[in-house]
Structures are given as C-alpha cells and as structure tokens.
Amino acid sequence: MNKKEFLSVIKVAEVNDFDAIYNKIKLALEKDITVFTNEFYPPSICESITVYCNSKGINCKAFGGFNESERRIICFNYCEYYEWPFKMFKISYNSKFGLLKHKDFLGAILALGVKREKIGDLVVYNDSCFLAVHEDISDYVQCNLNSVGKYPCSITNIINLSELPEPRFEEVIVLVPSLRIDALVSSICNLSRNEGVNMVSGGKVLINYLTVIDKSFEVKLKSKVTVRGYGKFIVDEQLGKSKSGKLKLIIKKYI
Numbered sequence: 001m002n003k004k005e006f007l008s009v010i011k012v013a014e015v016n017d018f019d020a021i022y023n024k025i026k027l028a029l030e031k032d033i034t035v036f037t038n039e040f041y042p043p044s045i046c047e048s049i050t051v052y053c054n055s056k057g058i059n060c061k062a063f064g065g066f067n068e069s070e071r072r073i074i075c076f077n078y079c080e081y082y083e084w085p086f087k088m089f090k091i092s093y094n095s096k097f098g099l100l101k102h103k104d105f106l107g108a109i110l111a112l113g114v115k116r117e118k119i120g121d122l123v124v125y126n127d128s129c130f131l132a133v134h135e136d137i138s139d140y141v142q143c144n145l146n147s148v149g150k151y152p153c154s155i156t157n158i159i160n161l162s163e164l165p166e167p168r169f170e171e172v173i174v175l176v177p178s179l180r181i182d183a184l185v186s187s188i189c190n191l192s193r194n195e196g197v198n199m200v201s202g203g204k205v206l207i208n209y210l211t212v213i214d215k216s217f218e219v220k221l222k223s224k225v226t227v228r229g230y231g232k233f234i235v236d237e238q239l240g241k242s243k244s245g246k247l248k249l250i251i252k253k254y255i
Contacts, residue, residue, distance in 0.1 A: 001025065001056060010048050021049060021074070025058065028076035036085050039117035040064060040071040040134065043209030049074055051210075064120040065132040068167045070209075071120045073134070086120060087138040088130065088158040093151045095127035100148055105129040108148040109141060125165040130158070169252040173239070176247050181205060182215040188251050189230045204228040 006022050021037060028035040041049075046062040053060035053076070064072035065088045073084060091105060102124050109119060109131075120132030129148075133141050142155050158164065176187045185205055186196030199205055200215045206226040207219060219225065219235055226232045234252040242248055 001029065001058075006052065009052050010045075024074075025053070025076050029058070032077065034075065034077045034079045034082050036076075036082075037074045038134070038136070039115075040073055040086075040120040040132070041117075043070045043072075044206070044211070046072050046074060047209045065161065066121055066123060066130075066164055066167075069121050069132070071132075073120075085135045086132045087135060088132055088161065088164065089138075089142065089155050090158050090163075091129040091131070091145070091148065091153050091155050093127060093148060093153040097151070099127075100124070100129070100151060102129075104149050105131070109145060112141065112144050114141065123165055130164055168255050169234070170255050171236075172251050172253065174249050174251050175242050175244075176249060177245075179219045179235075179247065180215065181207065181212055181217040181219055184219050184225065184235065185227055188225070188233055188253075189227055199227060 001022075003022055006025075007018055010018055024035045024037055027033070041062070050060050050062055059077050060074065061078040062072040062074045063069065063084055065084075065086065073086060075082075075084070093100065102122055105122050105124065106116075106119070110116060114137055118134040118137050120134075122129055122131040142157070145153065145155050147153055174187045176183050182193065182196045182200050184196075185191065185199050186193050189196070189199070191199070197215050200217075201213055203211050203213055204227060205212060206224075207217070208224050209226065221235055221238060223235050224232060225235060232254045234254075235249060236252050237250040239248040239250060
C-alpha cells in the first residue's frame with residue numbers, strides 16, 4: 001500500500017491523523033493481526049477509509065456500538081472473536097425537575113478533561129443518555145461522572161447491546177422527477193430546484209456520509225442523505241410512479 005496514494009485518495013487536511021491510520025493499516029497487513037484505531041472517527045472519514053480498504057482487498061470494518069452509529073472505531077483485519085475497544089454506558093438521572101439534552105451530557109463528559117475523539121455517539125432517550133466510550137478512559141468516566149449540570153446522575157455499563165435504543169424515524173411519501181441528487185434534495189427539503197442545486201454544489205449534501213457536488217449524481221435506494229441544516233434521511237423504497245410520471249418514494253427522516 002502506497003502512503004502517498006492513500007493520503008491523496010482520502011483527501012484530508014489533517015495529515016497527522018491519517019498518518020496514524022495509515023500506520024495502523026500497515027501494521028495489520030505486515031503482522032497479519034487485528035488492529036483497532038485509538039479514536040472514534042466521524043462518518044466521512046469512516047466511509048472514505050472503508051471504501052479505500054475494500055478497493056485494495058483489505059479487511060476493514062467500522063463500528064460504534066449502535067446499529068446506526070455515526071462516530072465509529074475502525075478495525076483492520078477484522079475478526080469477530082475480538083472485542084471492540086469501547087464500552088457502552090447508560091447515564092440516568094431524575095427527569096422530574098427538567099429534561100437534559102445531548103449538549104448537556106457531552107459538555108459534562110468533556111468537562112472531565114476527556115478528548116471528544118474518545119467518545120462515540122450519544123443518544124438521548126427519555127430520561128437517559130446512551131453512549132460509547134473508548135476503553136482507555138471508560139473507567140475514568142464511570143468513576144468521575146457524578147452529575148450532568150445540576151442534576152445528579154448514575155452511570156452503568158451495558159453488556160447486552162439489544163438494550164440500546166433503536167433509531168427513530170418520521171416516514172413521508174414524496175414525488176420526485178428522478179433520483180438525481182438535486183431533484184431529491186429539492187423534494188425532501190421543500191426547496192426550489194435552483195436551491196437544491198446550490199445545496200449540492202455548495203458541498204452541503206452527503207450521500208452515505210460522503211460529500212457529493214455533482215448535481216446529476218443518481219442516488220440509490222437505501223442510501224442515507226444528509227442535508228446540512230435540514231437533517232438526515234433514508235431513501236427507503238420506491239412505490240411506483242404517479243399519474244404524471246414522477247417517482248413515488250418512501251423517505252425516512254431521522255428524529
């Protein structure tokens with residue numbers, strides 16, 4: 001594997017971070033061992049690395065605990081017998097006096113001096129927050145997180161991942177002239193065609209977490225579409241066509 005090619009294909013500014021990832025891949029290949037990254041990475045990085053590795057025949061997998069995790073740890077020479085180097089936690093508090101938000105939980109954890117990259121997704125559900133924490137700091141977080149804001153809290157380790165909340169969606173049916181990305185964005189975000197084109201050309205639309213700026217790009221069914229400022233969607237299913245010839249699609253919006 002050529003390092004210059006790797007960095008040019010990934011196309012990132014943070015070369016130091018990707019030097020570390022490159023070295024992980026190289027170690028996994030040279031020693032024929034399973035190697036995990038030391039941090040959680042955002043979707044665009046996970047997808048870029050996974051696509052590149054697959055194109056080179058490198059066994060690569062990214063996982064963050066939840067079925068729909070965005071921030072994930074990447075594994076090279078993945079083996080199902082190895083445990084992922086993070087723990088899943090549930091933070092509970094008494095919601096009788098008020099409700100806490102995602103930013104409240106994240107702020108409380110970062111206030112402990114923890115790097116954001118050591119924390120995966122945080123999912124707030126009812127009066128609890130579920131999150132992934134890298135094993136390097138998991139014991140520290142569990143011992144020191146005693147409150148979120150002014151609310152006392154308790155934190156427990158979740159062993160059975162089936163206890164984690166599933167993603168929630170709002171389902172709508174939209175009519176689109178085609179599966180071109182500009183037409184799709186216009187329809188699901190209730191924008192004019194020109195506004196949809198501008199969103200795409202402005203780099204504000206991601207397909208499966210990778211930025212697409214070609215307005216004629218054809219979106220496939222089951223793709224995840226992220227439109228900055230409007231949310232994340234799944235192009236779930238095509239129901240056929242309307243009388244006017246437009247495609248009738250089921251769109252799931254994350255809530």
